[in-house]
Amino acid sequence: MDNPIDKYVATALRSYTVLAIVALLIGATVAAPFAAGVVSSEPDRIAVVSIDETITGATAQDTISRLRQLRTDGSVKAVVLRISSPGGSAAASEKLYLAVNRLADEKPVVTSVGQYAASGAYYTAVPSEEIYVTPASIVGHVGVIGTAPSDGLSAQSTTGADKAHRGMTRDQYFAALESMKRAFVGAVLNERGDRLNVSRATVAEASAYHGGRAIQTGYADEIGGLESAIAGAAEEAGLSNYQVDYYNPAQLASIASLLGAENGSVAGQTAPYTHRGVDSIHFLMIYGTPDGIDANTTAAREVTANA
Structure with a gap:
């Protein structure tokens, strides 16, 4: 015959086991939302990226790499570009435009x-x-400046007609200049759209405008500093609570790095425009006419007229 005490103990143990399992299930149900809340507690972020140097291939690549990282970072909800730059290399500027354009397709950019x-x-x-x-x-100054040898010829013998022209004839040179100008002007018209209050021909004149006038022409939108831009980015992203992170991807660069001198210059020569290592063609998207361009040459006059 079974012992009553043994039956009581066995029943009690089964009851305690059931209660323990129930308690564990309840605890897991309660803890799960809490744990999820802890995981998702990372604040939404607005990234401020400084572009405060002359744009060269090296500085542009540093900034593009940072923009790519911010584009794929889910916690970054908007990006503010903090720009104080006169421009720089045409090729590098085009790459920066494409990187910002791609970023703006996915997140608000101000x-x-x-x-x-x-x-x-x-x-x-x-x-x-x-x-x-x-x-x-x-802001503004939409256009291109080309620098080139005065006549594109050299005293040495060459194996091909274009070798003396550094791979580009005068017609090709001006065609390239015109092509880059049209791309730049077209981007301004496409991106600014109905906000522009000037014609395509006026944009192509390459005028620069100060703050209030820039807003009147549609080149800019609001008077305000960095804090206003951050607030505007938060509004675009629908954020009320956010953290602001600051980045300056590119080191401050001198204009001396623009024309063949990014890794230094020839001893005894001042880069970029008096650099005589290889006197080659360069295209710039930069404010004003850089020192060193010979304004008395026909090429320089024609280039400046197309800027």
Whole structure:
């Protein structure tokens, strides 16, 4: 005959086991939302990326790499470009424009202009949802400057006709200049759309505008500093609670790195325009006419007229 005490103990143990299992299930149900809340507690972020140097291949690549990282970072909900640059290399400026354009397809991008966002730097800014300027900011200067040897010829013998022209004849040179100008002007018209209050021909004149006038022409949208731009980016992203992170991907670069001198210059020569290592053709999207271009040469006069 079974012992009653043994039966009681066995029943009690089964009851305690059931209660323990139930308690574990309840605890897991309660803890799961809490754990999820802890995991998702990372704040939404707005990234501020500074572009405050002359745009070269090296500085552009550093900035493009950072923009790519921010584009794929799910916690970054919007990006503010903090631009104070005169522009720079045409090729590098075009790459920056394409990188910002791709970023703007996925996240709100807003620009805050400091001293200037001119030429290639304005090219970089135009995909932005909003462009904020101060009254003293300078924006615009949409165009291209080409630098080239005065006649494209050399005293040496060459194996091909174009070798003496550094791979480009005068007709090809001006065709390339015109092609880059049209791409730049077209990007401004496409990105700014109905906000522009000037014609395509006026844009192509390469004028630069100060803050208030830039807004009147449609080159910019609002008067305001960096904080206004950050607030505007938060509004575009629908954020009320967010963290702001600051990045300056590119080191401050000198204009001396623009024309064949990014890794240094020839001893005894001052880069870039007096550099005589290889006197080659360069295309710039930069504010004003850089020192060193011989304004007395026919090529320089024609290039400046197309800028």
